[in-house]
Amino acid sequence: MSVPVPDASTFEAHRERLQRLAYGMLGRVSAAEDVVQDAYLRWRDVDAETVDDPEAYLSTIVTRLCLDELTSARAEREQYTGPWLPEPVVTPEDRPDANVEREHDLSFALLVLLERLRPIERAVYVLREAFGRPYAEIARRVDRTEAHCRKIAQRARARIEEDASSVDAPPEAHASLRNRFVEAFRQRDPEALAEVLAGDVTHVTDGGDIPEAAKCPIEGLDRVTRFYRKIAPDADEDIEVRPVRVNGRPGLLALQDDRVHSVWGFRVANGQIQEVYTVMNPEKLRALADPLVSGNGTEER
Numbered sequence: 001m002s003v004p005v006p007d008a009s010t011f012e013a014h015r016e017r018l019q020r021l022a023y024g025m026l027g028r029v030s031a032a033e034d035v036v037q038d039a040y041l042r043w044r045d046v047d048a049e050t051v052d053d054p055e056a057y058l059s060t061i062v063t064r065l066c067l068d069e070l071t072s073a074r075a076e077r078e079q080y081t082g083p084w085l086p087e088p089v090v091t092p093e094d095r096p097d098a099n100v101e102r103e104h105d106l107s108f109a110l111l112v113l114l115e116r117l118r119p120i121e122r123a124v125y126v127l128r129e130a131f132g133r134p135y136a137e138i139a140r141r142v143d144r145t146e147a148h149c150r151k152i153a154q155r156a157r158a159r160i161e162e163d164a165s166s167v168d169a170p171p172e173a174h175a176s177l178r179n180r181f182v183e184a185f186r187q188r189d190p191e192a193l194a195e196v197l198a199g200d201v202t203h204v205t206d207g208g209d210i211p212e213a214a215k216c217p218i219e220g221l222d223r224v225t226r227f228y229r230k231i232a233p234d235a236d237e238d239i240e241v242r243p244v245r246v247n248g249r250p251g252l253l254a255l256q257d258d259r260v261h262s263v264w265g266f267r268v269a270n271g272q273i274q275e276v277y278t279v280m281n282p283e284k285l286r287a288l289a290d291p292l293v294s295g296n297g298t299e300e301r
Helices: 007-027 029-044 053-078 096-105 108-114 119-130 135-141 146-160 171-187 190-196 220-231 290-294
Strands: 090-092 198-207 239-246 250-256 259-269 272-279
Touching: 007 029, 007 053, 007 119, 029 053, 053 119, 053 135, 108 119, 108 146, 108 250, 108 259, 108 272, 119 135, 119 146, 119 190, 135 146, 171 190, 171 239, 171 259, 171 272, 190 198, 190 220, 198 220, 239 259
Parallel strands: 198 272
Antiparallel strands: 090 239, 239 250, 250 259, 259 272
């Protein structure tokens, strides 16, 4: 007697949610795709009659695969050159479903904060805070007791909230500050930059082995302003910047010679930009769709 094979369409119905879950836990688009594909291969080997709830079953597989990946990735992070930032998810700013996107994607700033957590803390936090799953279900997914998961979530939440201003500003205020930042950056205007940047602003560049990338975070308004005045391109340089959404929040896509140069994300708090994140590592920019590079709506700088 043959074993009933699960329907591939059932998996496809959950693929997008599984992808978001894996990305939230790993912070890497390519790794999330690999995990979801591995989950699909495992799904094909399952006896369909033994699965009562496909979504719960698949989410458990993805969660456990991500925990394994996070554990093995820690050594890789320790050898990484310079700061490590998540891979950005970039979409056009005028995308029709932008509001839906904001509701469901983890912000880039939050993903940065999640790097402070241990793998099990990150898994529980993402499942609880980003996906709203009940503790009983989380406990089954991570193979812990429900009471233990509550303690893990409380500890993870406390670590995230050590930064009292970790919540981003409303989208309109965020976009306004982003636009004012671009203009001040173009003009190399220290006074205008001081109006949009917090006094304790931090700039973080993830460039991997790229020589020109800053290898340490730059902290403080004076140092960050001097850094921007140094790196701002001249008018005759073939560089352009486009307003985009980075993980659902207002950000920037910088292009040079029709190639992606960098992606910029921001954490906004108390009416100013608190942190600036620049991803330059080409390995982390490969997932960007061609329409983002070839599309319209550019802003020369």
